[in-house]
Amino acid sequence: MFGLKADWSLDIKQRYFTLGDYIGGEPRWCPGCGDHAVLTTVQRICRDKQLPPEKTVTVSGIGCSSRMPHYVGTYGFHGIHGRALPVACGIKSRRPELDIWVATGDGDCYSIGAGHWLHAVRYNMNMTVLVFDNSIYGLTKKQTSPTTPIGFKSNTHPKGAILAPLNPLTATLGISNVSFLAQTIDWNPVHLYETIKAAHDHRGFSLVNIIQRCPVFSPEAFKHLQEDPSNLLLLTHEKGIPVEKNILRLFPNQQEHDPSNMSEAYDVALPELPKPVGLLYHNPEVPCYEDFSSVGKDMGVEEKLAGLNTALDQFAI
Amino acid sequence: MTKETSQPVKNNDATSKTPKRIDEHIVEIVSDSGEGAQKAGQTFGTISAKMGNGVWTVEIIPAEIQPPTRSPAGASGIRVRLGSHYMTNMGDAADIVVALNEQVLYSRIATHAYKPGTVILLENKWETDPNPEIREQYKTAVAEFRENGLVVHEVPMEEECLKHTPKPRLGKNMFVLGMLCHIYSRDLERGNNEIEATFGRKGKKVVEINQNLLKAGYDFAQGNLDYWYEIPPWKRDSTDPLIVNNGNQAVGLGVMASGMDLVSMYPITPATSASHYLAEVYDKVGGFVHQAEDEIAAVGFAIGSSYAGKTACTITSGPGLALKTEFLALAVMTEIPLVVVVVQRGGPSTGLPTKVEQGDLLASLYGEPGDTPKIVIAAATIEECFHFVIMARKLAETFRTTVILLTDANLATGVQPYPRPKAKAEWMAAPIDQSDWKKGVPPFDWDEETGLSPRPIVGQAGGQYVLTGLAHTNNSKVAYDRESNQRGCNMRSRKLATLYSTLKPPKIHGDQEGDLLVVGWGSTLGAIEEAVEKMRAEGHKVSSLHLRFLSPLEPGLKEIFSRFKKVLTVEINYSDEADAPLIESGNRRYSQLAVLLRTQTLVDVDCWGNVYGQPMQPGLICEELFRHLNAMKGEN
Ligand SMILES: Cc1ncc(C[n+]2csc(CCOP(=O)(O)OP(=O)(O)O)c2C)c(N)n1
Ligand code: SF4
Ligand SMILES: [Mg+2]
Numbered sequence: 001m002f003g004l005k006a007d008w009s010l011d012i013k014q015r016y017f018t019l020g021d022y023i024g025g026e027p028r029w030c031p032g033c034g035d036h037a038v039l040t041t042v043q044r045i046c047r048d049k050q051l052p053p054e055k056t057v058t059v060s061g062i063g064c065s066s067r068m069p070h071y072v073g074t075y076g077f078h079g080i081h082g083r084a085l086p087v088a089c090g091i092k093s094r095r096p097e098l099d100i101w102v103a104t105g106d107g108d109c110y111s112i113g114a115g116h117w118l119h120a121v122r123y124n125m126n127m128t129v130l131v132f133d134n135s136i137y138g139l140t141k142k143q144t145s146p147t148t149p150i151g152f153k154s155n156t157h158p159k160g161a162i163l164a165p166l167n168p169l170t171a172t173l174g175i176s177n178v179s180f181l182a183q184t185i186d187w188n189p190v191h192l193y194e195t196i197k198a199a200h201d202h203r204g205f206s207l208v209n210i211i212q213r214c215p216v217f218s219p220e221a222f223k224h225l226q227e228d229p230s231n232l233l234l235l236t237h238e239k240g241i242p243v244e245k246n247i248l249r250l251f252p253n254q255q256e257h258d259p260s261n262m263s264e265a266y267d268v269a270l271p272e273l274p275k276p277v278g279l280l281y282h283n284p285e286v287p288c289y290e291d292f293s294s295v296g297k298d299m300g301v302e303e304k305l306a307g308l309n310t311a312l313d314q315f316a317i
Numbered sequence: 318m319t320k321e322t323s324q325p326v327k328n329n330d331a332t333s334k335t336p337k338r339i340d341e342h343i344v345e346i347v348s349d350s351g352e353g354a355q356k357a358g359q360t361f362g363t364i365s366a367k368m369g370n371g372v373w374t375v376e377i378i379p380a381e382i383q384p385p386t387r388s389p390a391g392a393s394g395i396r397v398r399l400g401s402h403y404m405t406n407m408g409d410a411a412d413i414v415v416a417l418n419e420q421v422l423y424s425r426i427a428t429h430a431y432k433p434g435t436v437i438l439l440e441n442k443w444e445t446d447p448n449p450e451i452r453e454q455y456k457t458a459v460a461e462f463r464e465n466g467l468v469v470h471e472v473p474m475e476e477e478c479l480k481h482t483p484k485p486r487l488g489k490n491m492f493v494l495g496m497l498c499h500i501y502s503r504d505l506e507r508g509n510n511e512i513e514a515t516f517g518r519k520g521k522k523v524v525e526i527n528q529n530l531l532k533a534g535y536d537f538a539q540g541n542l543d544y545w546y547e548i549p550p551w552k553r554d555s556t557d558p559l560i561v562n563n564g565n566q567a568v569g570l571g572v573m574a575s576g577m578d579l580v581s582m583y584p585i586t587p588a589t590s591a592s593h594y595l596a597e598v599y600d601k602v603g604g605f606v607h608q609a610e611d612e613i614a615a616v617g618f619a620i621g622s623s624y625a626g627k628t629a630c631t632i633t634s635g636p637g638l639a640l641k642t643e644f645l646a647l648a649v650m651t652e653i654p655l656v657v658v659v660v661q662r663g664g665p666s667t668g669l670p671t672k673v674e675q676g677d678l679l680a681s682l683y684g685e686p687g688d689t690p691k692i693v694i695a696a697a698t699i700e701e702c703f704h705f706v707i708m709a710r711k712l713a714e715t716f717r718t719t720v721i722l723l724t725d726a727n728l729a730t731g732v733q734p735y736p737r738p739k740a741k742a743e744w745m746a747a748p749i750d751q752s753d754w755k756k757g758v759p760p761f762d763w764d765e766e767t768g769l770s771p772r773p774i775v776g777q778a779g780g781q782y783v784l785t786g787l788a789h790t791n792n793s794k795v796a797y798d799r800e801s802n803q804r805g806c807n808m809r810s811r812k813l814a815t816l817y818s819t820l821k822p823p824k825i826h827g828d829q830e831g832d833l834l835v836v837g838w839g840s841t842l843g844a845i846e847e848a849v850e851k852m853r854a855e856g857h858k859v860s861s862l863h864l865r866f867l868s869p870l871e872p873g874l875k876e877i878f879s880r881f882k883k884v885l886t887v888e889i890n891y892s893d894e895a896d897a898p899l900i901e902s903g904n905r906r907y908s909q910l911a912v913l914l915r916t917q918t919l920v921d922v923d924c925w926g927n928v929y930g931q932p933m934q935p936g937l938i939c940e941e942l943f944r945h946l947n948a949m950k951g952e953n
Binding site: 024025052053054055057058059062069070072073074075076077078079080083085086087088089090091092093094095098115116118119292293294295296297298299301303304305306307308309310311312314315316317 | 363366367558559560561562566570573574576578579581598600601602603604605607609610611613614615617618619620621622623624625626627629643644647734737738740742745775776777778779780781782783784785786787794795
């Protein structure tokens with residue numbers, strides 16, 4: 001009938017997840033906060049990829065952005081400041097089948113959690129890490145963050161930030177085993193979607209630095225990027241983030257960049273302006289730590305008992 | 318052959334044709350590090366255990382990593398206490414010491430390891446050393462030792478070893494082992510077997526050289542030393558097989574037996590060797606050791622795994638415990654099962670990394686800001702290091718909380734035979750539940766009376782919840798209202814009351830009432846009970862009890878305490894002496910268990926301890942108990 005195959009029903013998924021399945025509590029972010037866009041994007045990707053909500057975990061630290069798990073309908077882990085990554089890695093270590101999203105802030109990831117960031121890149125466990133980089137400490141009300149521009153006035157540096165900001169892109173590129181690094185902006189929903197989706201598609205540790213507006217505490221930090229898109233550099237490449245024509249129009253500066261080219265990635269990442277937008281680096285071949293850490297996870301009790309007995313016997317007298 | 322200066326080598330056993338039968342002895346081998354003293358001592362301990370003796374072995378660890386040779390700070394070696402009974406501690410002064418140079422003995426003498434009459438078999442090559450300074454040092458030391466009552470025999474170990482190997486520094490330990498084998502009537506064949514097992518991989522030649530050295534030491538002792546003893550086997554009630562290992566290996570075995578398949582750690586002495594051991598064998602049970610970037614990450618990683626349904630363990634020592642506190646509070650707040658093994662060392666700060674202290678009890682109970690009720694237990698023996706890990710996982714999962722298992726450097730490096738555990742399937746964690754979560758059941762479905770609740774595991778459809786360290790409702794929803802926070806705290810605290818209600822009062826060692834009750838916890842068990850037995854044999858009304866549960870405490874303590882005139886804790890941690898300058902009842906700082914007992918029982922519990930970094934010794938405890946008994950007499 002209607003040309004359908006007789007066994008068509010076998011092809012259909014038993015469960016179909018709607019957007020509603022990925023919606024948790026009502027977001028409490030300020031109006032105009034860039035976090036809203038990231039949240040809805042992640043929810044759409046979950047729906048589009050039909051990720052079972054019970055097999056998906058959203059992990060975060062502490063900060064405005066780290067509230068994200070509360071707003072997602074998956075399992076969630078809203079932990080402690082700076083430590084989302086060790087928790088996420090631990091979850092993955094013995095349960096590699098779980099899908100892990102990490103939401104973390106520029107303070108959470110690049111300051112208090114900096115050690116974990118470096119090492120999580122090295123572990124290269126398969127997870128999608130979204131750094132909500134608003135160049136400020138939002139939750140605690142406007143203190144200087146590692147990515148706050150020099151001279152920017154905050155409550156801890158009322159005369160202006162003293163130090164040059166940390167460049168999370170060049171820093172990440174310098175870590176061995178880096179396998180996926182992208183940057184995007186919260187105010188271009190299409191690019192945001194495509195970038196996060198590509199990050200999720202990658203098997204390994206995908207780090208996306210999301211330039212995220214905080215209209216309350218750091219609007220000045222993004223104004224020049226929004227008002228003058230020539231301060232951005234769109235990275236294009238067939239292996240990069242797919243961009244449609246109507247998006248291309250929005251970026252006066254563009255550069256063809258092969259994401260497998262590390263030294264070019266570094267060159268693109270280095271200048272303060274223009275800020276690169278797109279896939280900086282991608283290497284799908286880096287081994288994932290869970291391939292080692294999960295060995296033996298399904299061993300049965302009998303085999304374990306035998307193993308234990310062998311171990312005990314080594315101490316027999 | 319041995320030098321007969323002021324002391325004849327042949328002692329009064331010289332004429333005997335049979336070895337002298339003794340009940341127990343304490344033997345030490347002391348040297349610069351890298352001379353294999355520990356290997357020789359461990360092998361001697363193993364042979365002795367195999368021949369049926371009770372054995373307690375403890376390493377003597379140099380104070381520095383790369384100490385200069387021939388320096389007191391470099392004293393490295395091992396103490397083996399062996400006897401015709403079950404051995405539970407390292408005892409007091411040594412009976413026979415083999416020393417490869419005289420300088421290392423100074424640090425042992427400073428720690429009161431020897432007594433007048435302790436026999437020292439001393440390498441004599443230093444007497445003819447080309448360096449006149451060394452010759453002088455040697456001469457002075459030997460004279461000084463003898464003046465202080467040590468029985469020094471100068472033994473040409475190097476000279477004897479040179480007959481069998483051009484590199485005596487490498488093989489001298491086997492010569493030493495050989496001497497001890499003769500002195501204590503050990504089967505040489507067992508020694509040969511141990512050498513085979515140790516050096517077999519290095520080839521026939523190496524085995525042969527070592528076996529020759531062993532034989533040479535044996536023959537030398539036979540021909541030249543008149544110390545010849547027999548220590549009959551310990552008469553055990555059971556013929557069940559024994560195993561012998563140290564406390565950290567026991568912890569590692571316990572982790573495997575518990576079914577926990579992830580240990581997440583960061584290296585720290587004296588905890589690390591547990592993970593070394595696991596790293597070697599863990600794959601046999603499908604487990605994995607994760608070396609994290611720091612202790613914070615180590616516990617976070619473990620918590621992640623536990624959250625996902627695979628209860629994990631992190632193993633650390635004091636400074637690591639300090640770093641883990643914020644995560645421990647999260648685990649308690651969010652009711653994630655977690656096992657933390659703390660192998661205590663001397664503190665505060667970097668403290669005494671290789672030495673023992675029981676200084677982390679209060680940090681374990683109260684280390685986190687806010688109210689963080691968790692279960693704290695302490696292993697008192699090496700065997701308990703094994704079994705308590707299994708118990709810890711079960712408690713963690715049943716009570717949905719953090720369990721801290723305290724051991725210490727004494728247990729970690731002490732070696733003792735104990736009944737081989739019979740591996741049981743029920744020890745192991747069950748496979749994680751992935752069935753659908755029951756509709757309508759909140760993630761914290763607290764039983765109001767017990768505080769207990771079932772836990773949704775990632776993968777259970779319908780169980781999705783967001784774990785949060787913020788104050789939360791039973792639905793794990795962030796809640797800042799007054800009732801929610803109060804209720805959460807109540808529920809978490811109630812779990813300890815629930816556990817308490819299942820515990821039995823502790824057993825009293827000795828009479829059920831009397832003058833003095835000694836209370837201990839952790840590795841001091843053997844020393845305390847030995848001291849108490851000595852005192853009781855002399856007619857004193859002294860008993861002891863030893864706590865395994867520190868949070869919650871075991872029940873019935875107040876009532877038990879009421880049956881004794883005085884209660885005294887003996888602990889290896891700091892307390893002000895009652896009669897120290899400026900100290901009065903209002904400012905005296907008590908030992909850690911004493912603090913707990915005083916608040917919980919309102920009994921005027923006294924305490925005694927020290928922070929020498931040494932295991933408790935029965936003799937020292939006896940002296941202290943005498944002091945208290947005499948003072949009590951004075952008061953009457
Ligand atoms: C151990 C600890 N230190 C400090 C804090 C306070 N604190 C909470 S969030 C935060 C900074 C958040 O900034 P960021 O990570 O950039 O997240 P944002 O709020 O900007 O999204 C700080 C300092 C804390 N919760 N825990
Ligand atoms: S303070 Fe800034 S980052 Fe936080 S919710 Fe408001 S707008 Fe967003
Ligand atoms: Mg921020």
